[in-house]
Amino acid sequence: MRKIFILIFHFAARAIDYYFRLKNTPRYLANIGLILIGSSSITFGAVAAFQFGNVPITASFTFGDAPSAQLVLGFCVLVIGILFEIASHLRDIQRENRRRIAVIELRGLRGVSGAPLAEAIPKSIRGTKDPLLISLKPKDDGQIEPIAAIKEISTVVSTLQQREQGQNRADIVRVFGGLAPVPFLFLTGVMLDNEQGLEAILDWDRDLLKWRELDGVDDLYRFVPSNVQELPDKTDEVILAVSASFKVDIEGALQAAGDLPLVELDLENRSTTSHWSESKQIALAASLRNTVQILKDKGVKKIHLFLAAPASLSFRFGTQFDKRLSPPTIIYQYEPDHKPPFPWGISLPVAGKEEASIEILS
Known part of the structure; x- marks a missing residue:
């Protein structure tokens, strides 16, 4: 059990270190993707009620009713950020080879x-x-x-x-x-x-x-x-x-x-x-x-x-x-x-x- 904990800790430390070494654009995209994924389970809304003549009108807005769509969007943005980083890394390798x-x-x-x-x-x-x-x-x-x-x-x-x-x-x-x-x-x-x-x-x-x-x-x-x-x-x-x-x-x-x-x-x-x-x-x-x-x-x-x-x-x-x-x-x-x-x-x-x-x- 102790070895498993050490491996998890080592992997997490390496992941955090790599994250902070990301260039600006990939990091921004990763941040947006993680925020979307993390907030997909949060639901909040607003209700507005007013009367037009004798007709009562009620309007409501709810965010989070469709967490699956938000999850997909967040995942896509995160993947785009990763792809940006991979492309940048490949360019660096080519530059180093030259x-x-x-x-x-x-x-x-x-x-x-x-x-x-x-x-x-x-x-x-x-x-x-x-x-x-x-x-x-x-x-x-x-x-x-x-x-x-x-x-x-x-x-x-x-x-x-x-x-x-x-x-x-x-x-x-x-x-x-x-x-x-x-x-x-x-x-x-x-x-x-x-x-x-x-x-x-x-x-x-x-x-x-x-x-x-x-x-x-x-x-x-x-x-x-x-x-x-x-x-x-x-x-x-x-x-x-x-x-x-x-x-x-x-x-x-x-x-x-x-x-x-x-x-x-x-x-x-x-x-x-x-x-x-x-x-x-x-x-x-x-x-x-x-x-x-x-x-x-x-x-x-x-x-x-x-x-x-x-x-x-x-x-x-x-x-x-x-x-x-x-x-x-x-x-x-x-x-x-x-x-x-x-x-x-x-x-x-x-x-x-x-x-x-x-x-x-x-």
Whole structure:
């Protein structure tokens, strides 16, 4: 008996949940149908009596004398609502079958393994998954060959264009997640940019050991800029140090780029877990983009970018990098055990420079 009660309760709960997920039109029709069915056993009436000359006249109206007709009407309206919902559901299925989710995963860190990104796509993103793995295989010493990695990343756009050829842009969704050195994440963002748009960016949670959405609460901490407005006009080259997770090694940056004017963006209360809010990431990316624009307006002709940031934020920064308007920029790779700690950098593609290239410092 207890099992039967549990089954009935479970069925009722599922039915109620499904009812409240109905779209407006089917729900309105269902409401009308249920009201008609529920009120079919109720009888009420009205009687009016008056006299026309010497002739008494009586009029009466009764609702509910024919409950069977009302039951039939209510049942028909309810069925129409259900049919509307079935048709809408079938259209959603057809739309989902047309929709393609390009799951772009960048892998390039030795010793880091985890579930494929495609298995972690949120249920709210519906469609057929189309995984695209960009594998930057480290050498025996754990290092990635930068030139080979750039060539691998440069194929992303053409590969996506081939896969998406002939499809309606409204049916194309892109999701990104990556585990790779910062310059490669940034470059991938530059290559994809934000013209097509991304449905979601996921990051690897090192505590939970799984891919995770950027679903954290915005703590409202932002970059604190220094030496931006104070920079003299017509400065040819600058060092731009962006500290979002760790503090950038300023001494190492000066060794790599030379004794140049230093501009800093330092995140308040920064940590390795302060990036899980998407709204915060959007604000930080806008701050970096605006800083680069200020430097350009001041006449800066070359930016040496040193970035310490989590994977998802590094990628997002790249998507906001304006290839047409930004000055020539080199983003450097940090190797703390290397002397000097920034052995190479990627010269990003900008106006007049179609392809990225490697700048070897040692």
